[in-house]
Amino acid sequence: MRNHYIYCPRCGHHPLTDGIPIGDTHARQYCSQCHYVVYDNPRVIAGAIIEREGQILLCQRGIPPGVGRWTLPAGFMERGESVEEAAAREVMEETGMQVEIRSPYSIFSVPPTNEIYLIYCAAPIAWDNPPGPESLRVAWFCIEEIPWEEIFYPAIAQILQRYFDEGLTGRHGVYSGSMETGLIHFVS
C-alpha cells in the first residue's frame, strides 16, 4: 500500500502536497512549509530456500496476512544488516533453525506491492529452537507434497516451482526479474 501521510513528520504542517518536488523527477508527497519530501522506496524481503534430501522447508503463517497459509521463511530486511544477515535472521525467527546462507537464488521484483524478494539458497547448521510466533508450524515438503494452492505469495510459488524444476536438471541459476518477465543466470 502506498505511503500516505497526513502531517509532515518534520514540522507537523498539514495537509501535505502531492506533486513533483523542485529538482525531482517523480511525483511524491512533500511539505510546502519545510520542504520535507516523503520517499516511498521499495522494500526488500530477504529469505531462504533450505533443502534437505529433496525436501524444502516451509512455514505456515501464524500472523496476518494469510494465517494458515504456507511460505518460505522470509521477511523485511532491517536497518544495519546485510541481505545475508537478514535472510538468516528471518529463518531463525520463523523456523528456529540456524542456517548458512550460500548463494543468491532470486532477485524478484514485485512492483505492485513495492517489494523486492532477495531469496538465497541456505543450508541447515543447527535446529535447536522452536519457531517464533510468526509461524504456526514448520515442515519439510517434497515436490509432490507442496500445498500449491496454500502458498501465500504468488512470487514465492513461482520461485519454489522454478527450484523444483531446476532440481530435476541438477542446475540452479540466479533469476532476476518479475512475475511476468525475467532471466535465469546459471551459476557454475
Add this chain to the structure above:
Amino acid sequence: MRNHYIYCPRCGHHPLTDGIPIGDTHARQYCSQCHYVVYDNPRVIAGAIIEREGQILLCQRGIPPGVGRWTLPAGFMERGESVEEAAAREVMEETGMQVEIRSPYSIFSVPPTNEIYLIYCAAPIAWDNPPGPESLRVAWFCIEEIPWEEIFYPAIAQILQRYFDEGLTGRHGVYSGSMETGLIHFVS
C-alpha cells in the same frame, strides 16, 4: 542517516516514542496515540556497469553529495518498477544512454548507510540524449585511467575493481556481500 520523525505523520501527535512496538522485535519510532510505526528499511540503489572495448562508462556527479567526483550510473529504485527498469532508468537519466540490462553483477549491502546496491551488467543500445543535470559529464575509462581517488562511493570503487580484476581472467561472477565480507558466484 536514520529517519527521525518529530510528528506522527498520521495523527500529528508529538513527540514520537522510541522503543519496541507491541508484537515487534526491533526498536523503532512509534506514536503512542494512534500506534503508527515508523519503519526505516534499507533502500535499493540500482545501477549498471556498461563496458565498451575494455572501457567502463562513468558519470561525474553534478549534484550533491560529491559534486565533481565519479561514479557508476546508479540511483534509488522507485515504486512501481523492477530492479532492471530502475537500473535502465538511472542510466538514461545520468548518461542519456539507452541500455539493455543483461545480468546481475553485485548484491552489495552497505549497512552503515542502510542501502543495498543492485548492480547489473548492461550493454549500450542507443545514445541519442545528453546526460541529465545529475551528471556534469560522462566518459569512458580503461582501468589505467580510472580516477580511483575520485570515485565517490567506496562500494562502487570495490565493485569496479572487481570488474576489472575479473576481466583479466575473462570470468565474471555475481558478488553477494558487503564491503567486509562476501562471495563471488560465477555465472556460466
